[in-house]
Amino acid sequence: MEHFYTIQGEGYHQGKAAYFVRLGGCDVGCTWCDVKESWSFDAHPHWAIASIVEAIKNTPAPIAVITGGEPLLHPLDALTTALRENGIATNIETSGSASLSGAWDWICLSPKKFKQPLPEILPLANELKIIVYNKSDFAWGEQFAAQVAPHCKLYLQPEWSKAAAMTPLIIDYIKEHPKWELSLQIHKYINVP
Ligand SMILES: C[S@@+](CC[C@H](N)C(=O)[O-])C[C@H]1O[C@@H](n2cnc3c(N)ncnc32)[C@H](O)[C@@H]1O
Ligand SMILES: Nc1nc2[nH]cc(C(=O)O)c2c(=O)[nH]1
Ligand code: SF4
Numbered sequence: 001m002e003h004f005y006t007i008q009g010e011g012y013h014q015g016k017a018a019y020f021v022r023l024g025g026c027d028v029g030c031t032w033c034d035v036k037e038s039w040s041f042d043a044h045p046h047w048a049i050a051s052i053v054e055a056i057k058n059t060p061a062p063i064a065v066i067t068g069g070e071p072l073l074h075p076l077d078a079l080t081t082a083l084r085e086n087g088i089a090t091n092i093e094t095s096g097s098a099s100l101s102g103a104w105d106w107i108c109l110s111p112k113k114f115k116q117p118l119p120e121i122l123p124l125a126n127e128l129k130i131i132v133y134n135k136s137d138f139a140w141g142e143q144f145a146a147q148v149a150p151h152c153k154l155y156l157q158p159e160w161s162k163a164a165a166m167t168p169l170i171i172d173y174i175k176e177h178p179k180w181e182l183s184l185q186i187h188k189y190i191n192v193p
């Protein structure tokens with residue numbers, strides 16, 4: 001759909017320079033999705049993998065973040081192989097709702113109620129990022145925290161339109177359950193892509 005060089009705004013790698021590759025197509029249908037224009041499978045331009053890698057190599061970006069849409073709806077082995085051959089780290093943002101392909105240096109799993117993650121991705125996640133839209137999402141997120149690996153980082157991120165109401169609840173929850181950390185979408189506060 002689009003590719004752009006920016007800083008990672010969310011989660012463990014927040015604040016680091018990263019080149020984003022946003023793949024078109026999603027069948028999950030989150031009511032609050034902040035990139036609904038990505039959902040269509042056929043409304044977006046196509047790029048050859050080599051041209052994407054070339055665009056990234058024209059920057060000093062050390063990390064590529066593959067996102068979407070739901071990136072796992074595409075076969076990702078060829079793309080991640082090409083990135084690694086060029087010394088670029090491979091990070092993915094996924095709901096985990098389609099089967100895993102690609103070789104990943106970092107998997108950010110953000111499960112969704114609208115189409116739940118496949119069980120096999122849970123132990124592979126490096127980071128679990130729960131979007132908090134209402135207060136029932138804390139208990140809902142704990143079921144996934146119980147299934148990830150011990151080293152997996154745990155984040156609570158307010159849904160953007162509910163951030164004013166949910167952030168104080170998240171802060172209280174983290175103070176009670178300090179295995180969790182706060183993730184804010186900093187790119188939206190500093191107006192970068
Ligand atoms: C647009 S999604 C694309 C990748 C994948 N489909 C997924 O949902 O993980 C990228 C990240 O943005 C988060 N996100 C989407 N809409 C959001 C919103 N309104 N507020 C906070 N986070 C949001 C998702 O949970 C996910 O972690
Ligand atoms: N700066 C920035 N950081 C992000 N982290 C995850 C994003 C995504 O849409 O996957 C995103 C995004 O869209 N922009
Ligand atoms: S899974 Fe990701 S891209 Fe798809 S609707 Fe949900 S937040 Fe948007």
Ligand SMILES: [Mg+2]
Binds near residue numbers: 034035
């Ligand atoms: Mg985004």
